[in-house]
Amino acid sequence: MMMKNCMDINECSLSDNLCRNGRCVNVIGTYQCSCDSGFQATPDRQGCVDIDECTITNGGCDTHCSNSEGSYECSCSEGYALMPDKRSCAGQWMILLCTATPNIDECEDNPEICDGGQCTNIPGEYRCLCFDGFMASLDMKTCIDVNECDLNPNICLHGECENTKGSFICHCQLGYFVKKGTTGCTDIDECEIGAHNCDMHASCINVPGSFKCKCRSGWLGDGLKCNDLDECATEEHKCNLNANCVNTPGSYRCACRDGFNGDGFSCSDVDECADNVNLCENGQCLNAPGGYRCECEMGFNPTEDSKACQGECPGPEPLLGLSGLCWHLLLHEPAPSACWCQAPEVPPLPLVVVGAQPSESLG
Numbered sequence: 379m380m381m382k383n384c385m386d387i388n389e390c391s392l393s394d395n396l397c398r399n400g401r402c403v404n405v406i407g408t409y410q411c412s413c414d415s416g417f418q419a420t421p422d423r424q425g426c427v428d429i430d431e432c433t434i435t436n437g438g439c440d441t442h443c444s445n446s447e448g449s450y451e452c453s454c455s456e457g458y459a460l461m462p463d464k465r466s467c468a469g470q471w472m473i474l475l476c477t478a479t480p481n482i483d484e485c486e487d488n489p490e491i492c493d494g495g496q497c498t499n500i501p502g503e504y505r506c507l508c509f510d511g512f513m514a515s516l517d518m519k520t521c522i523d524v525n526e527c528d529l530n531p532n533i534c535l536h537g538e539c540e541n542t543k544g545s546f547i548c549h550c551q552l553g554y555f556v557k558k559g560t561t562g563c564t565d566i567d568e569c570e571i572g573a574h575n576c577d578m579h580a581s582c583i584n585v586p587g588s589f590k591c592k593c594r595s596g597w598l599g600d601g602l603k604c605n606d607l608d609e610c611a612t613e614e615h616k617c618n619l620n621a622n623c624v625n626t627p628g629s630y631r632c633a634c635r636d637g638f639n640g641d642g643f644s645c646s647d648v649d650e651c652a653d654n655v656n657l658c659e660n661g662q663c664l665n666a667p668g669g670y671r672c673e674c675e676m677g678f679n680p681t682e683d684s685k686a687c688q689g690e691c692p693g694p695e696p697l698l699g700l701s702g703l704c705w706h707l708l709l710h711e712p713a714p715s716a717c718w719c720q721a722p723e724v725p726p727l728p729l730v731v732v733g734a735q736p737s738e739s740l741g
């Protein structure tokens with residue numbers, strides 16, 4: 379047979395569709411496929427087909443193997459987890475015990491991971507223990523701020539609630555403050571801390587959210603300004619009828635009038651006649667409420683205030699050795715008075731003028 383002179387055809391360059399899942403390699407007289415990983419060449423070497431890895435020792439999988447085009451996957455029964463080698467399966471308790479398993483410390487890698495809580499690393503994951511004011515998410519992987527204002531709209535009592543991360547702030551109404559160790563707004567005791575403007579003669583009375591001033595007894599006013607009450611002028615005193623009332627700032631005093639003894643609220647008459655037997659010489663002392671008066675003997679007259687007796691005329695003996703009765707006479711100036719005395723055993727009646735000119739005589 380005659381051999382014709384032939385030229386090789388490069389099939390790979392003629393068609394792009396050869397060797398799907400592989401690479402076309404031209405050889406003399408034909409072509410062959412070099413297959414991708416997970417594929418194997420057909421017996422004629424002109425195509426690539428998937429390798430079913432699961433048929434070869436179960437693909438190395440511990441439990442389940444599922445083949446796919448160009449690959450395969452291992453999976454585990456329920457309650458077991460696929461280990462990082464993508465083949466082995468282990469129960470949760472084994473994960474915890476398995477020191478060979480590389481463990482990532484999320485807490486150290488990301489210190490902010492539990493923002494608002496304490497991060498606890500456990501093999502394969504982490505948990506957040508949340509601080510007060512935060513609550514853990516369902517998966518316990520984050521901490522969420524508690525909105526105290528929404529949770530309890532009355533939490534500040536007498537103020538506005540403002541939620542903050544991890545806590546809340548009470549903006550109290552006037553007259554209230556947040557007392558240490560309490561949550562809501564508490565009344566300020568303005569009286570106790572001296573934050574009031576009551577008059578110095580007023581009592582401070584604390585009330586919720588404010589305070590009141592009240593003038594003390596003996597003072598009049600609105601509490602911010604108190605003026606003395608004049609008990610004597612307004613007749614609001616309890617002085618005895620026989621006492622004088624003396625007004626004082628915030629009060630008053632009572633003083634028994636002359637002739638009375640006592641504390642002013644109770645006054646009793648002084649018995650001057652008993653206290654001093656020398657009163658009313660030439661007369662009789664008569665006690666009277668608040669004083670005394672003299673009832674004078676014949677020939678004596680009471681002084682203007684009736685507290686003593688004075689002789690109407692000087693006694694008869696000093697007058698020229700005469701004795702007898704004397705009568706009072708009214709004379710013209712400059713002699714204001716005169717006595718006319720009679721000596722009964724010596725008629726006729728002599729007349730002696732006292733206080734007038736010595737030479738002057740009547741009759």
Ligand SMILES: [Ca+2]
Nearest residue numbers: 524542544545
């Ligand atoms: Ca909060």
Ligand SMILES: [Ca+2]
Nearest residue numbers: 566585587588
């Ligand atoms: Ca108050």
Ligand SMILES: [Ca+2]
Nearest residue numbers: 607626628629
């Ligand atoms: Ca007074």
Ligand SMILES: [Ca+2]
Nearest residue numbers: 648666668669
């Ligand atoms: Ca008296």
